[in-house]
Amino acid sequence: MKKYPLKLLAIFGFLITLLGFFNWLINPLLLFDSPAIDGVNRYKTQFFFLQHKVKPLWAQSSRPDGLILGSSRAGGGLNPDHSALPENTFNYAIPGIRINTIARVYSEARLLGDLSQVVMTLDFFSFNVSPSLTQVRDTEMFEGFYADADGDRRPFASLRRGKSLLQGLVSWQNTRNSILTMRRQSAIEERGAGFFEFTRAGNWYQTLAKGREQRQNFRVIEQNYLDEGWFPPPAREFIFANEQLSAFDSYGDLLALMYVDGVSVELVISPLHARFLSAIKVAGLWEEFEIWKRQLLAINIAMADEAGETPFPLWDFADYSELTQERIPAENDSSTRMRNYIDGQHYTVELGDRLLDRILNHQSSEHEIVEGFGSLLKAESIDIHLVRVRDLQVEYEASHGQELLDLQRSVEIVKSRNSN
């Protein structure tokens, strides 16, 4: 009888160590410094949609003074090692994130160190509070170690961090991630959206699968957005506020906090490809898109006035330029790759670097300045700006009739799928 508890605890200890070793080795969420083995765990296939769980751990180690906020567009496009950014910049972008969760991320990050520079990218979809956005609901489970839901500092941050790491080793959820990571290694270079290589600074590099047509990639992403949050109302719709949540209130509260913190902030409307801008129009949301831009500007000015500060620069890259109108490879062309875009919403690091050059006034020897890429929004000129964008859209659509037809087909497909 005396040895029974010892035996029990010893067997339990052995089993849990074994499980922990397995999860450490496969390391599906990049929590540990275990080796990357070809065919076993090189590609972290489960990581992309679990970043809201992992990034608080990385950010805590990094204690950044520069910060990139936003969705997957910023995550894959903005390089935290860009020379115009502070040396220790962390890319805290999270896929599918909504503005209220971005506010939570900022609340967490500001408690980590002395932030001097923030680049916050703003995406139209992040302001949709429709409950039909399943992917967004997941990221709303973001929970940092330092800040509570109100942004106040919580005690025992190290304890929570230790708990997270322990669960990374011995949870079934992570064991499931390990098994799926192993299973999905072989086909990832050949199929679908390809693979992602993640860095501990928070950004990633996406490589499309070998056989993937880039045009198809545009279609898939467009249809996902139409499908998830837009079409058809009332089950799927685009709304800025509901009974529980107002996206603009969250945005205003976030800016107010940033003004109080005295941090330098650049607000950036993501550089969407011209085809995706047409997708917004075809979906009947262009009016909302313009209202959104106006509100971003108005709230920024109002919050600056309240704080007695100069408004943060607000840049609009969802515009028409040589870069955002880059030609999409033709049907059946699976070998040509675009320089600036992965799909209509996600841009490459090359375009991201140009964006950072522009907003941070950085002279780059690699890129020349492209006219029309990024406009500073101001109260006195926003009307003219929006009219200009509308005119350029008419021009683009007139010269890209096939793209427009293709888009309309996508809309019909989604509409009929979701109506049934």
Next chain:
Amino acid sequence: MLFNSIEFLFLFLPVTLIGYFLLCQLQKAVWPLIWLLLASLVFYGWWNPAYVILLLISIVFNFGFGKLLLHPGSPAGTKKHLLIIGVVFNLGLLGYFKYANFFIDTAGLIAGSEFSSLRIVLPLAISFFTFQQVAFLVDAYQAKVKQIDFLRYCVFVSFFPQLIAGPIVHHTEIFPRLIDSARFRFNSSDFSQGLSQFGIGLFKKVIIADSLAIFANPIFAESASSVGFSSLDYTVGVIAFGLQIYFDFSAYSDIAIGLGKMFSINLPVNFESPYKSTSIIDFWRRWHITLSRFLKDYLYIPLGGNRRGTFRRYCNLLITMVLGGLWHGAHWHFVFWGFLHGAFLSINHVWRHITRNNADQTWNIFSTVIGGRILTLVAIMLSWIFFRANSTADGMSILMAIVGMDSLNFSPAYLFSISASNLPFIFGGLISDIRILVFIYLAALFMWVLLLPNCQQIFSGQGRIRWQPNLAWASGIALLLLFSVAGLDQAAEFIYFQF
């Protein structure tokens, strides 16, 4: 702090156990008792440190009244007044924190206007430590309490394994152990049993009960009515909740008893295979046994019990069960659930009275198996609808949807919620059809609750499966612990924690 949390398992429990047994070496009971008290206050304060003060006020007040009630020189009339003040204080505290908004809302409903609610946070465990202390005061008044001292009284009320969700311990079950200084030492036999029962309980909670929530939660969600669930979804969801609450409470009872046993403190049995009941009367002798005992001894009997005629008996039964329902939560659907059980018990008593002289063997078998087990189980399952629903009206809608039997297929929305769980991942290789998987899983769990022995039988050596301190059992329990610890990232709190 939750029993099913990393901080409890890897920090609080080991530190508390090691500290306790080290202090036992000092050969003075006072040090391990102080340690247990401090640990229990930390355990309680983990949720909200401010409410430790409320717990301490309640303890000090009740101890003071207990002392006065036990004072040999106090006249009987004074003692009665003291008891009334003591009970009113306890019920007042419970009433304010748990029922104030319920009464305000109800008054508003009657008056036809809306009164603004108070911002009150319900302190954890208040229903449990209030009842425990009310029982203590009544027993002190009736001179059933022999001796008390402040430290032991504090441990009696706050002992962490039973503080949050019972068992509602009677002082006679704990005091003798706390007084016996010879038992303040490490007892390998108790520790082994306690650890094993704890492991079984943890497995039931983390792996079984929480997985059942996946089937039950969608149909009870506030948005369920707009989703378009089918009759089959509702039926399966209700059965799943019946099993979920069974395993959840069974798990909590096993964990509490197991933890107590590790300290060589025997907590009373609170749960004894209630779905094996042959009647509703039998059910209430097996489900939340210590609450039933409290309600019987301190409510039903003082109301007159069965001593004042048949009509009064059934009235007393209904009042007791309605208040028992209200004890679970300040909502009308709990009151209705209590009323249903009061009605079931009354019908059960009437039925027993009618059939008491029937000697027909066939009839008795039929009555026990069909009328007894099956009907009891159906009645319990249907009553759970009102226990779990957000309102009585929601409960009625779910009941109507089940009775309506409009579709014998799962809806796509329900299948989608299940497919998001880990079950298809775990069993996907064996059973690809998710519908078959659901039926097999629920049927297997029903077999468990109806056929397998419970922990009391296993650990007392009375069941077909008997615990023995050997390598096979150590390996089995270690495996259960592994499954449970690895499932902690998905763990939810115990259902009875909210009461």
